[in-house]
Amino acid sequence: MSALPAFAPPDDALFQRAQSLLDDEWLAHDADLAPVLPMVLARGVGQDWHKAGTFRHHLVGVARSLALWGQPRDVRLLGLLHSVYGNAFVDLVKFDAASERGRLQALVGESAEHLVYLFCTMSRAQFVQKVLAGELQADGSLVVEKNGPAPRQTVHLAPYEVAAFTIVSMADTIEQWFSWQDDIYSRFPAVDPSRPQAVHWAASLWPGPMRPTARMVSQIAALGLALQHPGLRGQLPLPPVFDHCSQGLTAQDEAAATALYWSVIQLAQPLVDLDGATATLEQAVRLNPWVGEPQMVLAQLYLSAGRAHDAACAARGALQAFSAWGNAWDKRVQWDAWIAWTRILLQSAEEGGWPARLDKLNNVALKG
Structure with missing residues:
Protein backbone atom coordinates (compact mmCIF):
# COMPACT_ATOMS: atom_id res chain seq x y z
CA MET A 1 0.00 0.00 0.00
CA SER A 2 1.43 3.39 -1.01
CA ALA A 3 1.75 6.26 1.45
CA LEU A 4 -1.39 8.30 1.97
CA PRO A 5 -1.64 11.83 0.57
CA ALA A 6 -0.91 14.60 3.04
CA PHE A 7 -4.29 15.66 4.41
CA ALA A 8 -4.44 19.09 6.04
CA PRO A 9 -5.15 19.09 9.79
CA PRO A 10 -8.47 20.62 10.84
CA ASP A 11 -8.72 24.24 11.89
CA ASP A 12 -11.55 24.26 14.45
CA ALA A 13 -11.97 28.03 14.42
CA LEU A 14 -12.27 28.07 10.64
CA PHE A 15 -14.79 25.22 10.69
CA GLN A 16 -16.88 27.08 13.28
CA ARG A 17 -16.96 30.12 11.00
CA ALA A 18 -18.01 27.89 8.12
CA GLN A 19 -20.75 26.30 10.25
CA SER A 20 -22.24 29.73 10.94
CA LEU A 21 -22.65 30.21 7.18
CA LEU A 22 -24.26 26.86 6.37
CA ASP A 23 -27.77 28.06 7.17
CA ASP A 24 -29.48 29.69 4.18
CA GLU A 25 -30.51 32.51 6.50
CA TRP A 26 -26.95 33.50 7.47
CA LEU A 27 -27.20 36.69 5.43
CA ALA A 28 -30.25 37.84 7.39
CA HIS A 29 -28.11 37.77 10.54
CA ASP A 30 -25.28 39.85 9.04
CA SER A 246 1.39 31.25 0.61
CA GLN A 247 1.32 28.27 -1.79
CA GLY A 248 0.81 27.96 -5.52
CA LEU A 249 -0.72 25.35 -7.81
CA THR A 250 0.58 24.72 -11.30
CA ALA A 251 -1.82 24.63 -14.22
CA GLN A 252 -0.48 21.19 -15.14
CA ASP A 253 -1.16 19.72 -11.70
CA GLU A 254 -4.63 21.24 -11.61
CA ALA A 255 -5.60 19.85 -15.02
CA ALA A 256 -4.29 16.39 -14.19
CA ALA A 257 -5.98 16.32 -10.78
CA THR A 258 -9.34 17.33 -12.24
CA ALA A 259 -9.08 14.64 -14.94
CA LEU A 260 -8.22 11.97 -12.39
CA TYR A 261 -11.07 12.99 -10.10
CA TRP A 262 -13.58 13.06 -12.91
CA SER A 263 -12.51 9.64 -14.18
CA VAL A 264 -13.57 8.19 -10.82
CA ILE A 265 -16.83 10.17 -10.75
CA GLN A 266 -17.64 8.89 -14.24
CA LEU A 267 -16.75 5.31 -13.19
CA ALA A 268 -14.02 5.15 -15.82
CA GLN A 269 -12.05 2.88 -13.50
CA PRO A 270 -12.16 -0.89 -12.91
CA LEU A 271 -15.35 -1.59 -10.97
CA VAL A 272 -14.60 -5.04 -9.55
CA ASP A 273 -12.56 -3.65 -6.66
CA LEU A 274 -11.62 -0.29 -5.19
CA ASP A 275 -7.89 -0.33 -5.79
CA GLY A 276 -7.82 1.49 -9.11
CA ALA A 277 -10.26 4.21 -8.11
CA THR A 278 -8.56 4.69 -4.73
CA ALA A 279 -5.10 5.05 -6.27
CA THR A 280 -6.47 7.47 -8.86
CA LEU A 281 -8.06 9.71 -6.23
CA GLU A 282 -4.98 9.58 -4.03
CA GLN A 283 -2.94 10.92 -6.92
CA ALA A 284 -5.54 13.62 -7.60
CA VAL A 285 -5.25 14.76 -3.97
CA ARG A 286 -1.45 14.80 -4.17
CA LEU A 287 -1.57 16.99 -7.26
CA ASN A 288 -4.25 19.36 -5.93
CA PRO A 289 -4.66 19.16 -2.15
CA TRP A 290 -6.55 22.45 -1.99
CA VAL A 291 -10.09 21.36 -2.91
CA GLY A 292 -12.24 19.14 -0.74
CA GLU A 293 -14.29 17.01 -3.10
CA PRO A 294 -11.55 14.51 -4.14
CA GLN A 295 -10.66 14.00 -0.47
CA MET A 296 -14.31 13.50 0.42
CA VAL A 297 -14.85 10.85 -2.26
CA LEU A 298 -11.60 9.19 -1.20
CA ALA A 299 -12.88 9.06 2.38
CA GLN A 300 -15.94 7.12 1.21
CA LEU A 301 -13.76 4.68 -0.74
CA TYR A 302 -11.64 4.13 2.36
CA LEU A 303 -14.79 3.48 4.39
CA SER A 304 -16.03 1.02 1.80
CA ALA A 305 -12.71 -0.82 2.09
CA GLY A 306 -12.89 -0.95 5.89
CA ARG A 307 -10.08 1.60 6.33
CA ALA A 308 -11.74 3.71 9.02
CA HIS A 309 -8.59 5.53 10.19
CA ASP A 310 -7.64 6.55 6.65
CA ALA A 311 -11.24 7.60 5.99
CA ALA A 312 -11.22 9.89 9.03
CA CYS A 313 -7.99 11.54 7.87
CA ALA A 314 -9.39 12.13 4.40
CA ALA A 315 -12.73 13.42 5.72
CA ARG A 316 -11.00 15.88 8.06
CA GLY A 317 -8.86 17.09 5.16
CA ALA A 318 -11.98 17.55 3.04
CA LEU A 319 -13.74 19.52 5.78
CA GLN A 320 -10.72 21.76 6.14
CA ALA A 321 -10.71 22.47 2.40
CA PHE A 322 -14.46 23.10 2.29
CA SER A 323 -14.18 25.39 5.30
CA ALA A 324 -11.48 27.43 3.59
CA TRP A 325 -13.48 28.15 0.43
CA GLY A 326 -17.12 28.77 1.32
CA ASN A 327 -18.12 27.54 -2.14
CA ALA A 328 -18.05 24.20 -3.94
CA TRP A 329 -15.44 23.28 -6.54
CA ASP A 330 -17.63 20.48 -7.92
CA LYS A 331 -20.90 22.33 -8.55
CA ARG A 332 -23.14 19.29 -9.05
CA VAL A 333 -24.33 19.97 -5.50
CA GLN A 334 -23.99 23.01 -3.27
CA TRP A 335 -21.24 23.73 -0.75
CA ASP A 336 -23.37 22.99 2.30
CA ALA A 337 -24.35 19.58 0.89
CA TRP A 338 -20.70 18.59 0.38
CA ILE A 339 -20.01 19.50 4.00
CA ALA A 340 -23.08 17.60 5.24
CA TRP A 341 -22.05 14.34 3.52
CA THR A 342 -18.42 14.75 4.63
CA ARG A 343 -19.54 15.04 8.25
CA ILE A 344 -21.50 11.79 7.81
CA LEU A 345 -18.32 10.12 6.51
CA LEU A 346 -16.24 11.46 9.40
CA GLN A 347 -18.82 10.38 11.96
CA SER A 348 -18.92 6.88 10.45
CA ALA A 349 -15.14 6.63 10.37
CA GLU A 350 -14.78 7.72 13.98
CA GLU A 351 -17.52 5.36 15.16
CA GLY A 352 -16.23 2.48 13.07
CA GLY A 353 -19.42 1.85 11.14
CA TRP A 354 -20.50 2.10 7.52
CA PRO A 355 -23.58 0.52 5.91
CA ALA A 356 -22.93 -2.96 4.53
CA ARG A 357 -26.11 -2.82 2.45
CA LEU A 358 -26.64 -0.42 -0.41
CA ASP A 359 -30.13 0.64 0.63
CA LYS A 360 -28.91 1.61 4.11
CA LEU A 361 -26.94 4.48 2.62
CA ASN A 362 -30.29 6.19 2.22
CA ASN A 363 -30.73 6.20 6.02
CA VAL A 364 -27.47 7.65 7.32
CA ALA A 365 -27.83 10.76 9.47
CA LEU A 366 -25.64 13.05 11.52
CA LYS A 367 -25.97 12.46 15.23
CA GLY A 368 -25.91 15.07 17.94
Whole structure:
Protein backbone atom coordinates (compact mmCIF):
# COMPACT_ATOMS: atom_id res chain seq x y z
CA MET A 1 0.00 0.00 0.00
CA SER A 2 1.43 3.39 -1.01
CA ALA A 3 1.75 6.26 1.45
CA LEU A 4 -1.39 8.30 1.97
CA PRO A 5 -1.64 11.83 0.57
CA ALA A 6 -0.91 14.60 3.04
CA PHE A 7 -4.29 15.66 4.41
CA ALA A 8 -4.44 19.09 6.04
CA PRO A 9 -5.15 19.09 9.79
CA PRO A 10 -8.47 20.62 10.84
CA ASP A 11 -8.72 24.24 11.89
CA ASP A 12 -11.55 24.26 14.45
CA ALA A 13 -11.97 28.03 14.42
CA LEU A 14 -12.27 28.07 10.64
CA PHE A 15 -14.79 25.22 10.69
CA GLN A 16 -16.88 27.08 13.28
CA ARG A 17 -16.96 30.12 11.00
CA ALA A 18 -18.01 27.89 8.12
CA GLN A 19 -20.75 26.30 10.25
CA SER A 20 -22.24 29.73 10.94
CA LEU A 21 -22.65 30.21 7.18
CA LEU A 22 -24.26 26.86 6.37
CA ASP A 23 -27.77 28.06 7.17
CA ASP A 24 -29.48 29.69 4.18
CA GLU A 25 -30.51 32.51 6.50
CA TRP A 26 -26.95 33.50 7.47
CA LEU A 27 -27.20 36.69 5.43
CA ALA A 28 -30.25 37.84 7.39
CA HIS A 29 -28.11 37.77 10.54
CA ASP A 30 -25.28 39.85 9.04
CA ALA A 31 -25.83 43.37 10.32
CA ASP A 32 -23.85 44.89 7.45
CA LEU A 33 -25.33 42.93 4.54
CA ALA A 34 -28.90 42.23 5.63
CA PRO A 35 -30.21 45.81 5.15
CA VAL A 36 -28.88 45.83 1.57
CA LEU A 37 -30.37 42.55 0.37
CA PRO A 38 -34.03 43.65 0.00
CA MET A 39 -33.12 46.43 -2.44
CA VAL A 40 -30.98 44.05 -4.48
CA LEU A 41 -33.70 41.39 -4.51
CA ALA A 42 -36.21 44.02 -5.63
CA ARG A 43 -34.17 44.37 -8.82
CA GLY A 44 -34.97 40.75 -9.78
CA VAL A 45 -31.62 39.11 -9.09
CA GLY A 46 -33.38 35.96 -7.89
CA GLN A 47 -34.78 35.44 -11.39
CA ASP A 48 -31.69 36.21 -13.48
CA TRP A 49 -29.63 33.33 -14.86
CA HIS A 50 -25.98 33.30 -13.85
CA LYS A 51 -23.57 30.48 -14.71
CA ALA A 52 -24.26 27.62 -12.27
CA GLY A 53 -27.37 29.18 -10.73
CA THR A 54 -29.13 32.53 -10.45
CA PHE A 55 -27.61 35.96 -10.01
CA ARG A 56 -28.83 35.92 -6.41
CA HIS A 57 -27.01 32.62 -5.78
CA HIS A 58 -23.87 34.15 -7.23
CA LEU A 59 -23.93 37.40 -5.28
CA VAL A 60 -24.71 35.66 -2.00
CA GLY A 61 -22.08 32.97 -2.66
CA VAL A 62 -19.36 35.55 -3.27
CA ALA A 63 -20.37 37.44 -0.12
CA ARG A 64 -20.32 34.17 1.84
CA SER A 65 -16.71 33.43 0.92
CA LEU A 66 -15.72 36.96 1.86
CA ALA A 67 -17.50 36.62 5.20
CA LEU A 68 -15.73 33.32 5.81
CA TRP A 69 -12.43 34.98 4.93
CA GLY A 70 -12.96 37.65 7.60
CA GLN A 71 -13.13 40.58 5.20
CA PRO A 72 -14.26 44.00 6.45
CA ARG A 73 -17.66 45.53 5.77
CA ASP A 74 -16.80 47.41 2.57
CA VAL A 75 -15.25 44.35 0.94
CA ARG A 76 -18.17 42.10 1.89
CA LEU A 77 -20.57 44.69 0.48
CA LEU A 78 -18.48 44.79 -2.68
CA GLY A 79 -18.91 41.03 -2.92
CA LEU A 80 -22.67 41.28 -2.58
CA LEU A 81 -22.90 44.13 -5.11
CA HIS A 82 -19.90 43.48 -7.35
CA SER A 83 -21.84 43.41 -10.66
CA VAL A 84 -24.86 45.61 -9.96
CA TYR A 85 -23.65 48.42 -12.25
CA GLY A 86 -22.91 45.81 -14.91
CA ASN A 87 -19.44 45.09 -16.25
CA ALA A 88 -17.63 43.80 -19.32
CA PHE A 89 -18.45 40.19 -18.37
CA VAL A 90 -22.24 40.36 -17.94
CA ASP A 91 -25.08 42.56 -19.18
CA LEU A 92 -26.89 42.47 -15.84
CA VAL A 93 -27.27 46.13 -14.91
CA LYS A 94 -29.29 46.45 -11.71
CA PHE A 95 -28.39 50.05 -10.90
CA ASP A 96 -27.74 52.80 -13.43
CA ALA A 97 -24.28 54.18 -12.73
CA ALA A 98 -25.23 57.46 -14.42
CA SER A 99 -28.22 58.20 -12.20
CA GLU A 100 -28.34 55.87 -9.17
CA ARG A 101 -24.93 56.12 -7.54
CA GLY A 102 -26.36 58.44 -4.89
CA ARG A 103 -29.07 55.94 -4.05
CA LEU A 104 -26.55 53.16 -3.53
CA GLN A 105 -24.26 55.48 -1.56
CA ALA A 106 -27.13 56.28 0.80
CA LEU A 107 -27.67 52.58 1.35
CA VAL A 108 -24.10 51.29 1.79
CA GLY A 109 -21.94 54.38 2.33
CA GLU A 110 -19.57 56.24 0.03
CA SER A 111 -16.53 54.03 0.56
CA ALA A 112 -18.34 50.77 -0.26
CA GLU A 113 -20.13 52.30 -3.26
CA HIS A 114 -16.82 53.67 -4.52
CA LEU A 115 -15.37 50.14 -4.53
CA VAL A 116 -18.44 48.78 -6.32
CA TYR A 117 -18.30 51.52 -8.94
CA LEU A 118 -14.60 51.03 -9.63
CA PHE A 119 -14.91 47.25 -9.76
CA CYS A 120 -17.79 47.44 -12.25
CA THR A 121 -16.34 50.13 -14.51
CA MET A 122 -12.68 49.10 -14.74
CA SER A 123 -11.46 46.43 -17.16
CA ARG A 124 -11.51 43.39 -14.91
CA ALA A 125 -9.82 41.20 -17.52
CA GLN A 126 -6.95 43.68 -17.74
CA PHE A 127 -6.83 43.91 -13.96
CA VAL A 128 -6.42 40.14 -13.63
CA GLN A 129 -3.84 40.05 -16.44
CA LYS A 130 -1.74 42.74 -14.80
CA VAL A 131 -1.93 41.22 -11.33
CA LEU A 132 -0.97 37.78 -12.68
CA ALA A 133 1.88 39.34 -14.68
CA GLY A 134 3.27 41.01 -11.54
CA GLU A 135 2.78 44.54 -12.89
CA LEU A 136 1.96 46.08 -9.53
CA GLN A 137 3.87 49.22 -8.68
CA ALA A 138 6.31 49.23 -5.76
CA ASP A 139 3.64 50.47 -3.35
CA GLY A 140 1.10 47.88 -4.55
CA SER A 141 -0.94 50.29 -6.68
CA LEU A 142 -1.96 49.58 -10.27
CA VAL A 143 -3.10 51.53 -13.32
CA VAL A 144 -5.84 49.88 -15.39
CA GLU A 145 -8.11 50.97 -18.20
CA LYS A 146 -11.81 51.58 -17.73
CA ASN A 147 -14.41 49.76 -19.78
CA GLY A 148 -15.61 51.38 -22.97
CA PRO A 149 -14.55 52.14 -26.51
CA ALA A 150 -11.01 53.23 -27.33
CA PRO A 151 -9.34 55.46 -26.42
CA ARG A 152 -10.08 54.26 -22.91
CA GLN A 153 -9.62 56.27 -19.76
CA THR A 154 -7.38 54.88 -17.05
CA VAL A 155 -7.84 54.68 -13.30
CA HIS A 156 -5.12 54.49 -10.66
CA LEU A 157 -6.05 51.89 -8.06
CA ALA A 158 -4.68 52.37 -4.56
CA PRO A 159 -3.07 49.36 -2.82
CA TYR A 160 -6.16 48.78 -0.68
CA GLU A 161 -8.33 48.74 -3.80
CA VAL A 162 -5.97 46.31 -5.54
CA ALA A 163 -6.04 43.99 -2.53
CA ALA A 164 -9.84 44.19 -2.28
CA PHE A 165 -10.36 43.56 -5.99
CA THR A 166 -7.92 40.66 -5.96
CA ILE A 167 -9.69 38.97 -3.04
CA VAL A 168 -13.15 39.56 -4.53
CA SER A 169 -11.89 38.19 -7.86
CA MET A 170 -10.79 35.03 -6.07
CA ALA A 171 -14.21 34.60 -4.44
CA ASP A 172 -16.02 35.51 -7.66
CA THR A 173 -14.12 32.85 -9.61
CA ILE A 174 -14.54 29.94 -7.20
CA GLU A 175 -18.26 30.62 -6.84
CA GLN A 176 -19.10 30.47 -10.53
CA TRP A 177 -16.50 28.61 -12.55
CA PHE A 178 -17.02 25.09 -13.88
CA SER A 179 -16.36 23.22 -17.12
CA TRP A 180 -19.01 25.05 -19.17
CA GLN A 181 -17.07 28.28 -18.67
CA ASP A 182 -13.78 26.50 -19.30
CA ASP A 183 -15.18 25.71 -22.74
CA ILE A 184 -17.05 28.85 -23.74
CA TYR A 185 -14.75 31.35 -22.01
CA SER A 186 -11.48 29.62 -22.77
CA ARG A 187 -8.12 31.14 -21.91
CA PHE A 188 -9.54 33.76 -19.54
CA PRO A 189 -8.35 36.45 -18.93
CA ALA A 190 -7.07 36.31 -22.52
CA VAL A 191 -10.38 35.02 -23.89
CA ASP A 192 -10.32 33.23 -27.24
CA PRO A 193 -12.85 35.12 -29.44
CA SER A 194 -12.36 33.00 -32.55
CA ARG A 195 -14.82 30.16 -31.98
CA PRO A 196 -18.31 30.61 -33.46
CA GLN A 197 -21.12 29.16 -31.40
CA ALA A 198 -22.74 27.31 -34.31
CA VAL A 199 -19.58 25.36 -34.99
CA HIS A 200 -18.90 24.63 -31.33
CA TRP A 201 -22.52 23.97 -30.39
CA ALA A 202 -21.63 20.99 -28.18
CA ALA A 203 -19.45 23.16 -25.92
CA SER A 204 -22.21 25.75 -25.68
CA LEU A 205 -24.91 23.46 -24.28
CA TRP A 206 -25.57 24.67 -20.73
CA PRO A 207 -24.76 23.41 -18.14
CA GLY A 208 -22.81 20.67 -19.88
CA PRO A 209 -21.41 17.73 -17.93
CA MET A 210 -20.78 19.88 -14.82
CA ARG A 211 -17.15 18.89 -14.47
CA PRO A 212 -15.14 21.03 -12.07
CA THR A 213 -12.91 23.58 -13.72
CA ALA A 214 -9.60 22.23 -14.96
CA ARG A 215 -7.82 25.58 -15.09
CA MET A 216 -9.10 28.29 -12.74
CA VAL A 217 -8.04 27.06 -9.31
CA SER A 218 -4.40 27.54 -10.28
CA GLN A 219 -5.29 31.08 -11.39
CA ILE A 220 -6.93 31.75 -8.02
CA ALA A 221 -3.76 30.49 -6.35
CA ALA A 222 -1.68 32.91 -8.41
CA LEU A 223 -3.97 35.79 -7.42
CA GLY A 224 -3.52 34.75 -3.80
CA LEU A 225 0.25 34.76 -4.13
CA ALA A 226 0.03 38.30 -5.52
CA LEU A 227 -1.35 39.36 -2.13
CA GLN A 228 2.10 38.63 -0.70
CA HIS A 229 3.37 41.76 -2.51
CA PRO A 230 4.91 44.08 0.12
CA GLY A 231 2.47 46.84 -0.81
CA LEU A 232 -0.57 44.58 -0.45
CA ARG A 233 0.36 42.41 2.50
CA GLY A 234 -1.44 43.72 5.57
CA GLN A 235 -4.03 45.68 3.62
CA LEU A 236 -6.71 43.02 4.23
CA PRO A 237 -6.96 39.60 5.92
CA LEU A 238 -5.45 36.92 3.70
CA PRO A 239 -7.98 34.29 2.59
CA PRO A 240 -7.25 30.92 4.26
CA VAL A 241 -7.06 29.08 0.92
CA PHE A 242 -3.66 27.81 -0.26
CA ASP A 243 -2.31 28.00 3.29
CA HIS A 244 -3.24 31.66 3.61
CA CYS A 245 -2.17 32.46 0.06
CA SER A 246 1.39 31.25 0.61
CA GLN A 247 1.32 28.27 -1.79
CA GLY A 248 0.81 27.96 -5.52
CA LEU A 249 -0.72 25.35 -7.81
CA THR A 250 0.58 24.72 -11.30
CA ALA A 251 -1.82 24.63 -14.22
CA GLN A 252 -0.48 21.19 -15.14
CA ASP A 253 -1.16 19.72 -11.70
CA GLU A 254 -4.63 21.24 -11.61
CA ALA A 255 -5.60 19.85 -15.02
CA ALA A 256 -4.29 16.39 -14.19
CA ALA A 257 -5.98 16.32 -10.78
CA THR A 258 -9.34 17.33 -12.24
CA ALA A 259 -9.08 14.64 -14.94
CA LEU A 260 -8.22 11.97 -12.39
CA TYR A 261 -11.07 12.99 -10.10
CA TRP A 262 -13.58 13.06 -12.91
CA SER A 263 -12.51 9.64 -14.18
CA VAL A 264 -13.57 8.19 -10.82
CA ILE A 265 -16.83 10.17 -10.75
CA GLN A 266 -17.64 8.89 -14.24
CA LEU A 267 -16.75 5.31 -13.19
CA ALA A 268 -14.02 5.15 -15.82
CA GLN A 269 -12.05 2.88 -13.50
CA PRO A 270 -12.16 -0.89 -12.91
CA LEU A 271 -15.35 -1.59 -10.97
CA VAL A 272 -14.60 -5.04 -9.55
CA ASP A 273 -12.56 -3.65 -6.66
CA LEU A 274 -11.62 -0.29 -5.19
CA ASP A 275 -7.89 -0.33 -5.79
CA GLY A 276 -7.82 1.49 -9.11
CA ALA A 277 -10.26 4.21 -8.11
CA THR A 278 -8.56 4.69 -4.73
CA ALA A 279 -5.10 5.05 -6.27
CA THR A 280 -6.47 7.47 -8.86
CA LEU A 281 -8.06 9.71 -6.23
CA GLU A 282 -4.98 9.58 -4.03
CA GLN A 283 -2.94 10.92 -6.92
CA ALA A 284 -5.54 13.62 -7.60
CA VAL A 285 -5.25 14.76 -3.97
CA ARG A 286 -1.45 14.80 -4.17
CA LEU A 287 -1.57 16.99 -7.26
CA ASN A 288 -4.25 19.36 -5.93
CA PRO A 289 -4.66 19.16 -2.15
CA TRP A 290 -6.55 22.45 -1.99
CA VAL A 291 -10.09 21.36 -2.91
CA GLY A 292 -12.24 19.14 -0.74
CA GLU A 293 -14.29 17.01 -3.10
CA PRO A 294 -11.55 14.51 -4.14
CA GLN A 295 -10.66 14.00 -0.47
CA MET A 296 -14.31 13.50 0.42
CA VAL A 297 -14.85 10.85 -2.26
CA LEU A 298 -11.60 9.19 -1.20
CA ALA A 299 -12.88 9.06 2.38
CA GLN A 300 -15.94 7.12 1.21
CA LEU A 301 -13.76 4.68 -0.74
CA TYR A 302 -11.64 4.13 2.36
CA LEU A 303 -14.79 3.48 4.39
CA SER A 304 -16.03 1.02 1.80
CA ALA A 305 -12.71 -0.82 2.09
CA GLY A 306 -12.89 -0.95 5.89
CA ARG A 307 -10.08 1.60 6.33
CA ALA A 308 -11.74 3.71 9.02
CA HIS A 309 -8.59 5.53 10.19
CA ASP A 310 -7.64 6.55 6.65
CA ALA A 311 -11.24 7.60 5.99
CA ALA A 312 -11.22 9.89 9.03
CA CYS A 313 -7.99 11.54 7.87
CA ALA A 314 -9.39 12.13 4.40
CA ALA A 315 -12.73 13.42 5.72
CA ARG A 316 -11.00 15.88 8.06
CA GLY A 317 -8.86 17.09 5.16
CA ALA A 318 -11.98 17.55 3.04
CA LEU A 319 -13.74 19.52 5.78
CA GLN A 320 -10.72 21.76 6.14
CA ALA A 321 -10.71 22.47 2.40
CA PHE A 322 -14.46 23.10 2.29
CA SER A 323 -14.18 25.39 5.30
CA ALA A 324 -11.48 27.43 3.59
CA TRP A 325 -13.48 28.15 0.43
CA GLY A 326 -17.12 28.77 1.32
CA ASN A 327 -18.12 27.54 -2.14
CA ALA A 328 -18.05 24.20 -3.94
CA TRP A 329 -15.44 23.28 -6.54
CA ASP A 330 -17.63 20.48 -7.92
CA LYS A 331 -20.90 22.33 -8.55
CA ARG A 332 -23.14 19.29 -9.05
CA VAL A 333 -24.33 19.97 -5.50
CA GLN A 334 -23.99 23.01 -3.27
CA TRP A 335 -21.24 23.73 -0.75
CA ASP A 336 -23.37 22.99 2.30
CA ALA A 337 -24.35 19.58 0.89
CA TRP A 338 -20.70 18.59 0.38
CA ILE A 339 -20.01 19.50 4.00
CA ALA A 340 -23.08 17.60 5.24
CA TRP A 341 -22.05 14.34 3.52
CA THR A 342 -18.42 14.75 4.63
CA ARG A 343 -19.54 15.04 8.25
CA ILE A 344 -21.50 11.79 7.81
CA LEU A 345 -18.32 10.12 6.51
CA LEU A 346 -16.24 11.46 9.40
CA GLN A 347 -18.82 10.38 11.96
CA SER A 348 -18.92 6.88 10.45
CA ALA A 349 -15.14 6.63 10.37
CA GLU A 350 -14.78 7.72 13.98
CA GLU A 351 -17.52 5.36 15.16
CA GLY A 352 -16.23 2.48 13.07
CA GLY A 353 -19.42 1.85 11.14
CA TRP A 354 -20.50 2.10 7.52
CA PRO A 355 -23.58 0.52 5.91
CA ALA A 356 -22.93 -2.96 4.53
CA ARG A 357 -26.11 -2.82 2.45
CA LEU A 358 -26.64 -0.42 -0.41
CA ASP A 359 -30.13 0.64 0.63
CA LYS A 360 -28.91 1.61 4.11
CA LEU A 361 -26.94 4.48 2.62
CA ASN A 362 -30.29 6.19 2.22
CA ASN A 363 -30.73 6.20 6.02
CA VAL A 364 -27.47 7.65 7.32
CA ALA A 365 -27.83 10.76 9.47
CA LEU A 366 -25.64 13.05 11.52
CA LYS A 367 -25.97 12.46 15.23
CA GLY A 368 -25.91 15.07 17.94
